[in-house]
Amino acid sequence: MLNIFNAEHEYQIREKRYSEQFNKESRQYNILSNLRVVAFLGIIFGAILFYYEYRISGSLFSICALVTFVIFIVQHEKVKNRKELAFSLARINRQAIDRINGKWVEFTDNGEEFFDQKHQYSVDLDIFGQASLFQWINNTVTFLGKKFLKNALTEPETDILKIKERQAAINELAGKLDWRQHFWVEGGSIKNGTNNPEALFEWAENENHIFRLPWLIWVIRLISLATVVSLLLPFLKDISFLYITAILLLTQLILFIIGLRFYLNSYEVIDRHKDAILAFQKLLTRIERENFESKYLSELKSSLIDSSGNYASKQINELSLIVDMMSFKHSPLIYFILNVIFLFDYNCMIELERWKKKSGCSLRTWLTVIGKFDEISSLTTIRYDNPNWCIPGLTNSKNNLYAKNMGHPLLFSNARVCNDLNIKGSGNVLLITGSNMSGKSTLLRTVGLNLVLAYTGAPVCASDFKCSIMDIYTSMRVNDNLEKKISSFYAELLRIRTIIQAASRNNSILFLLDEIFKGTNSKDRHIGAAAVIRKLSKMKTVGLVSTHDLELGELEIDKDIDVENYHFSENYLNNQIVFDYKLYSGVSKTTNAIYLMKMVGIDEL
Structure with a gap:
């Protein structure tokens, strides 16, 4: 089994290897750049020989130099691509090292x-x-991947079987580090990769009936063919044929102007996504060529093949070729000639509509698959970097949570203190007391974050973790709103009302309340907090409540509710407060507010 240091070591090896490869390819790139110049000068030299009457030797020299020049151009482009790939892979591994080291x-x-x-x-x-x-x-590199990751973190999956399928997918991809990193590189090549592809989807799914009319297609093809034939006729010196050619060219010019608006509307959308379309083709190819065993990933992959057995990568490659053809628009003279002779725009639009009819409605599905792989690959980083974290067990029992050696996933491992926790079922409320800075708020966030990770299918920061499916509600950072004339106390009341309303609809809820009702006087705080805890416990919800109000610990003896007391403690060493951040049973017996005030210079106490 790997540990975190092995993961970091693997990243270091890969970063070094790709950096060395980048340097090697850079040297070759520079050499080929110089050789291209030499070959080009050879072409010029051959032309000079030819000019000075050395016809045969000059021609041979120029031809050899030209062939060499073309070879160097092809090799130069290949080396350039390898250099960029090595650079991107080195950067990804460097970033992975930074993630492990807390940067x-x-x-x-x-x-x-x-x-x-x-x-x-x-x-x-x-x-x-x-x-x-x-x-x-x-780690996402696509708009949809980022969106799906956001949804996974804020709209947790509630189906246990689906969560388990995601767990298996994450576990499988953890063993495909090379595949994941190449996936990120290819996705990262998309300029403005985080742009919403909705406009592209709408373009692909909307029909332009004009360019699907059979008679129009025949007319366009016949006019183009007639124009080409008239230009190739050997006896064009006959004035009548010249008139025919002129009429045909004028007709195509008029048609070109009429259809330009339709062409530009389509071209604007696909030109904006041109590089993305090419990257999507590479990503789809990478998915299609990989074997996946987990149900989640294999089902995603299977949705890339249509009923006729055509792969998505092949179909989107056809679109990419059409888009490349349309790029002649950036060469105005060539673009104009192609349209006047071949009605180029019309033929491109006909091909686009043919593609949209066959594949347009599938584009959303293909990009969704890419986004899902992107999201899962990002979550897989947790599994690979932290192999000692456990895969959470999901239970059908109601409102249970058991965690052993559970820590805050965002804290650096050297600063992380782990605790055990056990919420035993409906109505169980853990009351957490303790001094300032002792770890109460961190514990609440530790519970919440690990639950969020568990529902995404990712590992959690614990040696053992079992939970049921619960909606998470919190009231921790509640601020006032001057614009709406809402005080922090009233804002907290509104948040707690939301929790109570949710519990009335579905009591499979875990709540996290931090320093409950800290915005009011001690008497009202105690009465209000006790009322809220009783209400939520009787509604059969579960949760954690942190408080400085030690008197709330008396709720543990109330037989009508299920409240358990826990606390954090501290020690004093050499006039310094020392926290161990360990959770203990019972109510806190210490306070440190006065001591902290004295530490900051408020000693008139």
Whole structure:
């Protein structure tokens, strides 16, 4: 079994190998660049020989130099591609090393665009934003992959069988490191890869009936053929044939101008996604050529073959070829000549509509498959980098959670302190007391984040973890809203009302309440917090409540509810507070607020 140090070592080996390969290819690239110049000069030299009456030797020299020049161009392009591949693979492995060493907080994509204050837990659990769960695990290279990852973290799967299928898929892809890294490289080649492909989907799924009319297709083909034939007739010196050719060319020019609007509308969409289409073809090919054993991945792969046995990569490659043909638009003179002689735009539109009729409605499915592979590959990073983390067991029992040696997944391993936790069933509420900075809030986030990971199918930061399917609700970072004239206390009431309303619909809920009702006086805080805990326990929900109100510990003796007391503690050594961040049974017996005040200079106490 690998451990985290083996994973880092593997990344280091790969980073070194690809860096060396990049340097080697760079040297070859520079050599070929110089050789191209030499070959080009050889062509010129042969032309000079030819000019000075050395016809045979000059011609032979120029031809040999030209052939050599073409060979060098082809080799130069191949080396360029290998160099770029090596550079990208080295960068990916360097980033993987940074992730293991805790430098992932410097990664630029932290998903802040998904920040939603109204979400039931994402803000409180640091799902998005700086130093977030998303920033840690995100490796996605496509818009849909990123979207699916966001959905997996905020709209957890509730079907146990589907979660288990995702677990098997993640476990399988963990053994395909080379495949995953090449997948990321090919996806990363998409310029503006995070652009929404919806416009492309709409284009592919919408028909342009004009260019599907059989009679129009025949007319376009006949006019083009007639024009070409008239240009090739050997007796064009006859003035009547010249008139016919002129009329045909003028007709095509008029048709070109009339159809230009339709052409430009289509071209604008596909030109914007041109490089993406080529990358999608490579990604689909990579998926199709790989063998997958897990049900989730094999079913995704099977959806890339249509009823006629055609592979998606082949069909999207046909689109790529048509798009390449349409790129002549960037060469105005050639583009104009092609249209006046061959009605080039019309023929391209006819081919596009033929492709859309056969494959257009499948494009959304293909890109969805790519996005799903992208999402799962990103989650697989957790499995590969942390092989000692456990695959959570999912139970059909209601509102249970058992964790052994559970730690906060975003904390660096050297700073992580693990604890055991056991929520025994409906109505069980764990009341967490303890001093400031002792670890209460971190424990709540540890529980929430590991549950989120469990429902995505990913490993969790624990040596053993079993849970049932529960909706997660939190009330931890509740702020006032001056614009809506809402105080922090009232905002917290609204959040707790949301939890109670959700519990009335479905009591398969785990709630995490941090420093409950801290925005009001101690008497009201105690009465209100006790009422909330009794209410939620009687509604058969489960959860954790952290508080400084030690008197709430008396709820444990209330026989009508199921409350258990736990606490964090601290020690004092050389006038310093020392926390062990370990969870103990019972109510906290220590406080440190006055001591902390004295430490910051407030000593008039």
